[in-house]
Amino acid sequence: MRDLDDEAPGAAETLALLYPHTGRADVVGVTGNPGAGKSTLTDRLIEAWRARGLRVGVVAIDPSSPFTGGAILGDRVRMQRHSADPGVFIRSLATRGLLGGLSRSTRDVVNVLDAMGYDRVLIETVGVGQDEVDIAHTAHTSIVVVVPGLGDGVQALKAGLLEIADLFVVNKADRPDAARVVRELEQLLELEGGTRHGWQVPVLQTVATENRGVDALVDAVDAHVHHLRAGPAWAERLRARRRAELSDRVFLALRRRAEAAVEGVGGLDGLLDRLMRGEGDPAGIAQELLDRL
Ligand SMILES: Nc1nc2c(ncn2[C@@H]2O[C@H](COP(=O)(O)OP(=O)(O)OP(=O)(O)O)[C@@H](O)[C@H]2O)c(=O)[nH]1
Ligand SMILES: [Mg+2]
Incomplete structure (x- = not known):
């Protein structure tokens, strides 16, 4: 796997061999501001999917430099508990030094995990750069994580994030103001019609640290995938991903x-x-x- 994102000799051949076996996994993007709880939520999603007998691959995009590695170390330790589980594969990609190759490397890793038979492939990105928003956009289901206490509320959300959300999750719902953020998001969605491809974008609440709301989130992801597969949207998204590739x-x-x-x-x-x-x-x-x- 390391060789692939380094574009080592042989990587192209390996990817070519794997390619016909891709396109099966449900690819889920988890995006949100730094510290929103994406990794904690990812860890919970892994747990919930494993409990349903699904194999899970995770690509975590680390925007951090090695000098601010504390948070990453925390993530690793948290998710580390899955490392002995052969049904889970976690891969971090550093954005540093990739110079615009981030989307490509991410897609390559997603394709490998997909070909290896992982049922769910989750991509965690901080939705700050356009590159990262694009990555999330190529997922079948994009979860945008929002937290209460952002100051100017949902106004602080990057416009690009609003567009890509198939599901909103208000995490840290144990904090005051969660209900207000939910309301604001719902109003915002109502303003713009509220549906995409006939899909009503839900606004869910979770407390990732306490594993609250996670089952409902898993169900909502399933419902979204089901909705996509039932209509033309699934093929359209696959086509969009293939087009970018x-x-x-x-x-x-x-x-x-x-x-x-x-x-x-x-x-x-x-x-x-x-x-x-x-x-x-x-x-x-x-x-x-x-x-x-
Ligand atoms: N109170 C509360 N804290 C939470 C919740 N979810 C996560 N946290 C805490 O928020 C902090 C950040 O959580 P992470 O999961 O690392 O957040 P992240 O979005 O992955 O952060 P980056 O990857 O650095 O952008 C940690 O200290 C978590 O324990 C929650 O539901 N409630
Ligand atoms: Mg994280």
Whole structure:
């Protein structure tokens, strides 16, 4: 698995072999502000799914630098209790150093887990970067976790998060104000019509630390998947995911070919020297390279 996100030699072949076996798992995204309780909730979801006899894969996207590793360590320790369970696979992906390859790496890992026969693949992301919102968007079911006490309430929610939510979870419902956040979210959903693909976006409450509301959440995820599978939405989402995979790969391959071509003629500086000598113009030089690809 490590080799795949490092794009080691052989990774492409491995992914090609696995590819026909993908597309079966229910992919669930869990997104929300830092500290909203995503990992605690994930840990509870693993437990609940395992109790239902399902195999669970988890991809946790760590936005943190090694210098603020405390929270991550906490996550690891918490989820570590599942590590002896062969029905659970947990993989962390560091966002650092991936340079835009995050969506690709995540999709690769999801595909591997999917091909390995995990019934549920959960992706935990902090919904701060566009990349991460995109990742959640490629899940079949996106859970957006909100907590009471955000100050300006649901206004503080990133607009992108509202759009992707198939389910809202107000976690830390043991705190005051939870009911108000639920109401605000419901009003917001009502304003925008409240349904997507004919699906009424529910607003659930959980206390992840006490395992409260988790069974209802599992049921709601199941209901959503059932709803998707019963209509055209399932195929549409799979198509959207495949489209992103394809476009990433096609343009990455072309970019690499292009970079090699530029290297082959002495690099960008070599071309620049020609330009500075008055031999041609930028568009003409680009066209010359294109003709050689
Ligand atoms: N009171 C209360 N605390 C909770 C609840 N759920 C989680 N917490 C606590 O909130 C803190 C953050 O929980 P995490 O699960 O690490 O949150 P996270 O969203 O994964 O955080 P990052 O991955 O760092 O963004 C921890 O101290 C949890 O114990 C809850 O329902 N109620
Ligand atoms: Mg976490």
